[in-house]
Amino acid sequence: MTDGVGLATIAREWGRIGCIGFGGPPAHISLLRDLCVTRRKWLGEAEFEEGVAATNLLPGPASTQLAILCAWRLRGTAGALVGGFCFIVPGLVLILALAALFLATDPPAWVLGAAAGAGAAVPAVALHAAWGLLPASRRRAGAGTAPRVRWVAYLVAGGVAAAVTGPWLVLVLIAAGVVEVAVGAPPGRRASWPVVLALPAASGGLLAVAWVAAKVGALSYGGGFVIIPLMRQDAVHTYGWMTDGQFLNAVALGQVTPGPVVHTVAVVGYAAAGLVGGLLAAVVAFAPSFVLVVLTGPRLERLRHNGTAQAFLTGAGAAAIGAIAGSTLPLAASLHEGWQFAVLAAAVLWLLALRRGVVGALLAAGAVGALVALL
Structure with missing residues (x-):
């Protein structure tokens, strides 16, 4: 120190x-x-x-x-x-203030338009995030034919889970990591990994908010954007806290505010139970990060040389990237207006072809949406 x-x-x-x-x-x-x-x-x-x-x-x-x-x-x-x-609090305060504005009972028309515009660009942002994570994940998988085949299988499994199965995504992420640990273990040696308890989902209320946030904080392998498929099923379909459009807005707010993307979970918590829900979601989602670093700090550097940890992340990380990419399908399917699809196409061009910034894409998309609403 x-x-x-x-x-x-x-x-x-x-x-x-x-x-x-x-x-x-x-x-x-x-x-x-x-x-x-x-x-x-x-x-x-x-x-x-x-x-x-x-x-x-x-x-x-x-x-x-x-x-x-x-x-x-x-x-x-x-x-x-x-x-x-x-580090966390400034962005959290801002995103909760914006959540109160965007999720108000009767927000101004331009606010709704800006939200619809920024939300239309979110599928492109998710695809851009998945694309950006691919090179590092592929390098981790190794150069051998077998690792490459397994890596593609994990990628596809995660994509299918996010696009089709919804609630099973968490199990797919864990399973991909466990399989890679087991297959990659040296002959005659048993690989091990901490047991993950699959607790049943809570029935509703603050317990459900805490459950969703716990999954986000403890199982976000492959980058912050994997929270999109992790949260969407619960927030929109299982508990009905938000519409698809409002969820797109939440993801957009997490991108245009400073700090970690995981702040998005606070918007979901706010939609479920107001300010208390937003704060609870943030505390539960970020608590594992503090615990992991404080408790393992002296030994954390050894983790990158640990074969079991590397193998688990190879599998779980690849599945998470696939999940991020797969989430673009249901996100895009939730758009309804013709101009939103035009915004989405422009965002894809901006991010993937021109390789420009995410914040600029979302702000421009929001401005277009506000203009459409005013006109």
Whole structure:
């Protein structure tokens, strides 16, 4: 740990990143590197990269876990709690305020139009996220023919689960990881992984909010965007807290606000039970990140050299990427207006062909929707 870094300094610097961290994990990693390695020299480049690699092996929002880990290295548990809290809270406050506006009983027409426009671009954003995760996942799978075949199988299984089966996605993610661990274990050696308890879904109310958020926080392998298929079935179909259109709006809000994409779960919680539901969802979703980093901090770097962990993430991560891509089908099917499909096509062109930014695509789509509503 680094001597002389006060909790007030951590609160200020991590809070600043939480306020300006638009653009998802790449932006968060860049800001943390600039702060901890380049400007303040609290951490070495190799130490920082080890942290990036290790947190990518954990379930949950990797950039949030990296922020918690960097703060933990400076001031231990107290630093982790303060740094993580200050990183998360600015975006959470903003997204809950926007949720109150967009989910109001009778919002202005331009608000509804902006929501419909931004929501129309969400399937393109999901496809862009899946495409961006493919290279790293493919490298992890290895160069052999058998790993490549299994990797494709996990990818397809995740895509089908997200597009068709809905509630079974969590089991598919876990199964893909477990199969890869079992198949990849050395002959004569039994591979093991912590047992995952498949608890039954709660019947409704705050317990159901906590259940949905727990799945998001504990099973988000492959990046924050895998929360889309994880949450959509519960929020829209199982519990009926939101319409398909409102869920698209929630995902869009999670993209245009600073901080982790997992903030989207707070909008779902708000739709279910107001401000209490939103705060509860956020606490439950982010709690595993604090627990994992604080409890495993001294041994976290060893995780990236652990064959079992690497194998599990190869399977579960590939299935998660497939799930993100597969979720674009039901998301696109929830669009109804002709102009929304035009916005979706433009967003695909903007993100995949021109390779421009996600925030710009969503803001432009929202502006188009607001204009359509006013006209």
